[in-house]
Amino acid sequence: MRLNLSLVPSPVQIMRDLLGPEKTYVVGGILRDSLLASFPTPMQTIEVVKGNDWDLATPIRPREVLSRLRKAGITAVPIGIEHGTVAAIFSGVQYEITTFRNDLEYRDGRHPIVQFADSIEEDLKRRDFTVNALALDLESGELIDLFNGIEDLRARQIRTVGDPECRFREDYLRMLRAARFAGKLHGTIETVTFLAIRKNAPWIRHVSAERIREEILKLLAYEKPSHGFELMHECGLLHYVLPELEAGFGVLQNRFHSHDVARHILLSVDAVSHKYPFYRFVTLLHDLGKVPAKRFLERKGDYVFYSHQYISKRMGKQIMRRLRFSNKEIEQSTSIVENHMYNLKPDLSQSATRRFLRKLGRENVDGFLRMRMADRKGNLLNNEGYEKGIFHFLRNLRKIDRDEDALKVRDLKISGYDLIEMGLKPGPIFSTILDQLLEEVLDDPSLNDRAWLLARANEFAAEFKQTGKITVTERAANRDDDEDEEGEENDQSQ
16 A cells, blocks of 8 residues: 655655655554545555644654754754654644654553664554554655554554553553544444453543543544444443443433433534534533433323433533633533523513523523534434524524623623712622613613613612612513423423
């Protein structure tokens, strides 16, 4: 098998020449993905390259690589020189060049003692899986495949290079990577490799949360991540990586659902576009609370999951903190999960829409809608298409955006500085007054008028100075504001 060398970009050709006369090879995922894209065509020459990550391997030691590149006027940065890796930058694009090496003893299930090597054969022996142990000879265009990686790719099978237990002891994360790559290929994990993962799955607890998070997000960027999560469930990894999702397997729902809790979640995840891995992660969390919320209701003769969205919110926050997501990401996710059961009635009023947007956050609408539609698609008993209420909600949303209606306190045409000028001292009363003004503006956007707001705020200020409090108008309960606790009966969509 060979690759058409005319497909190799000019920066790679320049580096090949600079690093000569020693041979330079292309290694890494670009070969795997290009081969995968070429199947099942029986041609012996790859004519299409899939990806842009051109990683190179050379026998030249890293400091010499740096010296040669810099003498040629190429920006070169040592990004992992103790492991032999140098980055060359051409027009803002980074290319990694790594010296052939042997990985000797692994001290902590991740970091090896490195010994530089002299041949590509030695370098390929240290790779994790056969499908990743490929190299392209940049002089001949021939692919070097010492471990039948091409056949494993053709069979869509993940197999370790050598003894799987040795490979996994070197880096425990490789067990999770096996499930991820099998998910990418929509394939299988070879039997001996699979059994080694099942035996040693508890090792994954020693991997940092950040590395596990990144593996999950990479899996979520593939076309059908549910396959990777199913493999994690089958080989025992999910119990340690996402025990909350593992608990949903076998937990049946009710007559309105086609699958158990976990598989409904995974079908919903698949239904979100692979372009949005973060929203897929949010969808992964949305129904986790159904497991502890499940109870049998005699009057319905079936199981219900009331308030599961709040339990899911709490569980999701714990998971995201454990996996070291940022506070901003946690806030965004929990808002979407908490509100995913909101009743999008076909006749939802403008004021109810504004109040919901205030609660959800206008910035979270895109994620909410993607998850909401995916949640419906994740129930195979649902064959009626999109919720009718979504289209009405979108019409309301467009009008609110067009009219620039106030949704938050900062949107009001008045601020705390105006309250100071009224003789009030900064404190909790500021929030009370501004929140009350926003409540009135949410009902009637025309009230977001500076003159009216100042007059109304003066009334509150005068009352506070006289009584030490203000009269807050309690809103009457409005069915528009309800969450769709019985949505499964009304619309088999949740």
